[in-house]
Amino acid sequence: MPAVTRTELVALIVAATDDVLDTIGDEARAPLDETTRLFGEGGVLDSMGLVTLVIDVEQRLNSRYALTLRLADERAMSRRSSPFRRIDTLADYILTLISEHHG
Amino acid sequence: MGDRPVAFVTGSRTGLGRALAEDFLRRGYAVEGCSRSPAEWTADGYVHHEADVTDESAVTRLVLDIARRHDRLDVAVNNAGGASMNHMLLTPVATLDRLLATHVRGTFLVSRECAKVMQHRKSGRIVNISSVAVPLRLEGEAAYGTAKAAVEHLTRVMAREFAPFGITCNAVAPAPTDTALLRGVPPHKIEDILARLALHRMGRPEDVVHVVAFLTQPASACITGQVIYLGGA
Ligand SMILES: NC(=O)c1ccc[n+]([C@@H]2O[C@H](COP(=O)([O-])OP(=O)(O)OC[C@H]3O[C@@H](n4cnc5c(N)ncnc54)[C@H](OP(=O)(O)O)[C@@H]3O)[C@@H](O)[C@H]2O)c1
Numbered sequence: 449m450p451a452v453t454r455t456e457l458v459a460l461i462v463a464a465t466d467d468v469l470d471t472i473g474d475e476a477r478a479p480l481d482e483t484t485r486l487f488g489e490g491g492v493l494d495s496m497g498l499v500t501l502v503i504d505v506e507q508r509l510n511s512r513y514a515l516t517l518r519l520a521d522e523r524a525m526s527r528r529s530s531p532f533r534r535i536d537t538l539a540d541y542i543l544t545l546i547s548e549h550h551g
Numbered sequence: 552m553g554d555r556p557v558a559f560v561t562g563s564r565t566g567l568g569r570a571l572a573e574d575f576l577r578r579g580y581a582v583e584g585c586s587r588s589p590a591e592w593t594a595d596g597y598v599h600h601e602a603d604v605t606d607e608s609a610v611t612r613l614v615l616d617i618a619r620r621h622d623r624l625d626v627a628v629n630n631a632g633g634a635s636m637n638h639m640l641l642t643p644v645a646t647l648d649r650l651l652a653t654h655v656r657g658t659f660l661v662s663r664e665c666a667k668v669m670q671h672r673k674s675g676r677i678v679n680i681s682s683v684a685v686p687l688r689l690e691g692e693a694a695y696g697t698a699k700a701a702v703e704h705l706t707r708v709m710a711r712e713f714a715p716f717g718i719t720c721n722a723v724a725p726a727p728t729d730t731a732l733l734r735g736v737p738p739h740k741i742e743d744i745l746a747r748l749a750l751h752r753m754g755r756p757e758d759v760v761h762v763v764a765f766l767t768q769p770a771s772a773c774i775t776g777q778v779i780y781l782g783g784a
Contacts, residue, residue: 496715503667511619516611 452513452546457539458482460512464504465535468497482536491533498532509542517545555596557621558767559583559614561604561661562631564591566730567680570756571628571763572597578764583617586631604631604657614664623672626767627665629658629679629702634732636740639693647694654698658705662720666713673717676767679706680759681724683784687747691740699724703778710776719775723762726754726782749783758782 462480469477469492477492485491487498502519509515524531524541531541558575562568563584569592575582582597584590590599600616602609617624632653635646662677669675681703683689684696702722709720726748727733727741745751758781765771766779 500670503670507618507667510615516608516615518611 452515452543454539454543457542458535460508461501461505461535461538464501464508465492468493468501468504471500472497480535482534482539484535486534486538487532488530502532505538505542515546515550517542517549519545521545553581553621553623555579555581555621556625557581557583557617557623558626558628559585559617559624559661559665560628560630561585561657563599564588566732567725567728567756567759568628568630570760571630574760574764575626580626581621583613585613604629604661605652607660610657610660610664614661614668618668624665624668624675626676626678627661627669628763629661629677631657632680632698634682634692634695636691636695636736638691642694647697650694650698651701654695655701655705658702662705662709666709666716666718669718670713670716675713675716675718676771677706677709677713677718677720678763678766679703679720679722681706681722681778683724683726683744683748683780683782685724686780686784687744689744706778707776714775717772719766719772721766721774721776722778723759723766724778724780724784725759726750726784728754728756728759730756745782747784752782754781 465480487493493501506517506519509517531537558580560568560572560582563572564586568584572582572584576594576596584597585600585602587601587603589601600613602613604610635650658679665677666675679702682699684692685700685703689696706720706722713720727744733741762779766774
């Protein structure tokens with residue numbers, strides 16, 4: 449199993465979110481960190497932005513760490529508190545998936 | 552990123568899938584194909600994968616492999632699948648499950664994974680293969696027709712959902728065409744179907760190839776969510 453740290457995951461999600469926001473053309477944004485709200489109230493992404501981010505993060509995880517994860521699985525989509533709320537909740541969710549699938 | 556456009560055709564071992572793959576090669580595409588059994592033909596620029604379109608991990612791996620080698624995907628054709636002709640009272644539910652899995656689940660999975668790659672370049676073409684069994688509401692094809700009707704619905708919804716990514720989704724519904732799919736169907740049953748079409752003749756693989764080529768041309772960018780029925784169904 450490839451060793452991925454939480455810090456690396458946060459950096460990967462920050463970079464991916466930056467790319468998505470660049471594509472959308474949102475230039476006047478505050479710097480992103482693990483507390484950044486992604487989606488929902490106060491989130492930086494609309495639903496299309498979130499879709500693009502999920503795909504982008506999946507592909508980065510695959511090309512960088514050879515991980516094949518599906519972030520939008522049944523559990524993620526039906527959770528009361530969505531793992532896609534903030535950068536840190538998404539990083540934690542990915543860590544859980546990695547330990548389940550590749551642990 | 553390669554200069555050569557890339558097409559992925561499912562069910563390319565035989566029949567219409569093979570004809571489609573060969574036509575994309577003629578038109579300068581690099582072509583990737585799949586079926587559950589090994590390829591029966593080879594060609595320069597063609598790569599065959601042994602993969603079942605109903606297997607989520609296999610589809611994900613295959614599409615990632617295409618993306619890694621070509622860094623692009625221009626066209627995906629959901630062609631894989633079989634049929635079954637039987638009165639519904641004599642149709643085992645396992646037949647329904649199998650047909651829904653290949654046509655609906657397969658088209659869903661392949662399109663989802665391909666669209667993830669296509670959206671990078673904000674451009675892509677998905678073409679699904681339906682059947683005249685849908686508009687003709689063919690008796691004896693309850694399971695098959697239902698699966699293809701679902702494929703048509705999926706085509707129309709995907710057209711809307713993928714439009715923001717520059718991806719068009721259309722379907723082509725062939726008339727009966729002489730491939731392995733029709734072996735085992737009694738000739739009088741095929742005659743009955745042909746009698747209900749405006750053109751009372753068998754379809755040819757070229758008929759399907761022609762429409763797919765048209766839909767995948769750059770100039771067809773504004774055609775999406777459409778189903779083209781052949782033979783005048
Ligand atoms: N021929 C007709 O009259 C007609 C009319 C209307 C619509 N269609 C549609 O046209 C499409 C192509 O059919 P065809 O006439 O060319 O028949 P075919 O010669 O039997 O081709 C079907 C192909 O799909 C592959 N396949 C089947 N299940 C698969 C799976 N689960 N995963 C991956 N590959 C799979 C088969 O290879 P393996 O067995 O090795 O997997 C085969 O290469 C089908 O969607 C069919 O419903 C055909």
